[in-house]
Amino acid sequence: xxxxxxxxxxxxxxxxxxxxxxxxxxxxxxxxxxxxxxxxxxxxxxxxxxxxxxxxxxxxxxxxxxxxxxxxxxxxxxxxxxxxxxxxxxxxxxxxxxxxxxxxxxxxxxxxxxxxxxxxxxxxxxxxxxxxxxxxxxxxxxxxxxxxxxxxxxxxxxxxxxxxxxxxxxxxxxxxxxxxxxxxxxxxxxxxxxxxxxxxxxxxxxxxxxxxxxxxxxxxxxxxxxxxxxxxxxxxxxxxxxxxxxxxxxxxxxxxxxxxxxxxxxxxxxxx
Numbered sequence: 149x150x151x152x153x154x155x156x157x158x159x160x161x162x163x164x165x166x167x168x169x170x171x172x173x174x175x176x177x178x179x180x181x182x183x184x185x186x187x188x189x190x191x192x193x194x195x196x197x198x199x200x201x202x203x204x205x206x207x208x209x210x211x212x213x214x215x216x217x218x219x220x221x222x223x224x225x226x227x228x229x230x231x232x233x234x235x236x237x238x239x240x241x242x243x244x245x246x247x248x249x250x251x252x253x254x255x256x257x258x259x260x261x262x263x264x265x266x267x268x269x270x271x272x273x274x275x276x277x278x279x280x281x282x283x284x285x286x287x288x289x290x291x292x293x294x295x296x297x298x299x300x301x302x303x304x305x306x307x308x309x310x311x312x313x314x315x316x317x318x319x320x321x322x323x324x325x326x327x328x329x330x331x332x333x334x335x336x337x338x339x340x341x342x343x344x345x346x347x348x349x350x351x352x353x354x355x356x357x358x359x360x361x362x363x364x365x366x367x368x369x370x371x372x373x374x375x376x377x378x379x380x381x382x383x384x385x386x387x388x389x390x391x392x393x394x395x396x397x398x399x400x401x402x403x404x405x406x407x408x409x410x411x412x413x414x415x416x417x418x419x420x
Contacts, residue, residue: 157419164415171408173378178401181382184339185394194261196342196357201381204338204359205390206259208266208330215251217329218296219281224329226252226273226385231303234285234322243324247302252330257338262355265348266338266385270361274386274393275328285320293325330387337393340383 190205208225217227228250232243252268283289289297297303305320330336340359348358361383364376386393 160419161415164411164418168408168411168415171404171411175401175404175408177382178397178404180401181339181384182394182398182401185337185390185397190337190390192261193257193259193264193355196264196359197344197355199342199344199357201362202338202340202342202359204257204259204264206257206263206336208332208334208336208387209256209258209263210332211254211256211265213253214332215253217279217327218249219290219293219325219327220279220329221292222329222331224331225255226250226268226275226330227327228273228275229325229327232324232326234324247300255332256354257336257359258353262353264342264355265345265358266340267358267360268385270365271340271383271385273328273330274384274388274396275330276387277329277331279327279329281325283323283325285322287320289325296325330385334387335389337386337388337390338384339381340385341381 184203188203191202193204193206196202196204210225214223214225215227216222217224218229229248230245231247233246235242235244250273252271252273254265254267256263257266281290281293283293288294297305338359341362342357342359343363344356345358346356348354349356362376362380364372364380365383367373367376384393388396
C-alpha cells in the first residue's frame with residue numbers, strides 16, 4: 149500500500165522534516181560536545197605541539213593588542229554585542245535584534261606548563277559575562293552608546309523630539325544594548341585543533357603551537373567543508389566552568405532532539 153499525500157500535506161511534511169533534521173543535527177552536535185567536555189580531562193599546553201584535537205583550560209592573556217567593547221569601552225580579547233528594540237503589538241511585547249557583531253584578537257592561553265597561541269577566527273564563543281544597558285525611547289543614551297549609534301549604519305538615534313509648539317514631545321523606541329566580553333586574566337575553556345608552528349613563540353614558556361579551527365573547515369573542497377560541518381571537531385572558546393559548559397551543551401542538545409521529534413509528530417498529524 150502506497151500512501152498518497154495532497155500537495156499541501158507533502159509540503160507540510162517537507163517543512164517539518166527540514167526543521168526536524170536541522171534540530172536533530174544541532175542537538176547531536178551539542179550532545180557530542182557535552183559528552184566530550186564532561187567525560188574527558190583537559191590536555192596540558194605542553195602537549196599542543198603534537199597537534200590534533202585538544203581541550204585546554206587556563207588563563208587568557210594578551211598576545212599583543214586588545215580590542216575595546218562598543219558599549220562599555222572595556223579592553224578585552226573578544227566581544228560580541230547585540231542591539232534589541234522593543235516591538236509592541238496586539239500579541240504583546242517582544243524584543244527584536246536590529247544589529248549585532250563581534251570582534252577579537254589572537255591571544256594566549258596559559259596553564260602551569262606553558263602558554264599557547266589561540267587563533268579565534270571561526271570560533272564558537274560562549275561567553276558568560278553579559279552587560280545590558282537599557283535606554284528608554286526619547287532619552288539620551290550614555291556617551292559610549294551614543295558614539296556607537298553615531299558611527300553605526302544599522303542603528304539610528306532613538307532620542308527624537310516632535311515640536312508641538314506648546315510643548316515638545318519626546319519620541320523613540322526603547323532599546324537594549326548588550327555585550328559579552330572576554331577579558332585578560334579570565335579562566336577559559338578551549339576546544340580546538342592544535343598545529344605545530346615555530347613562528348608563534350618568542351618568549352620563555354611559549355610553546356611552538358597554535359590552536360584554532362580545523363583546517364578542513366577552510367578547505368577549497370565543498371565536500372570536505374560539509375564533512376567537517378557535519379562531523380568535524382568543534383572550536384569552542386568559553387569562560388564558563390568545565391561542568392557548566394558541558395551541562396549547558398547537554399541541555400541544549402537534549403532540547404533540540406526533543407524539538408525534532410515534536411516537529412516530525414506535528415508534521416505527520418497535520419499531513420494525515
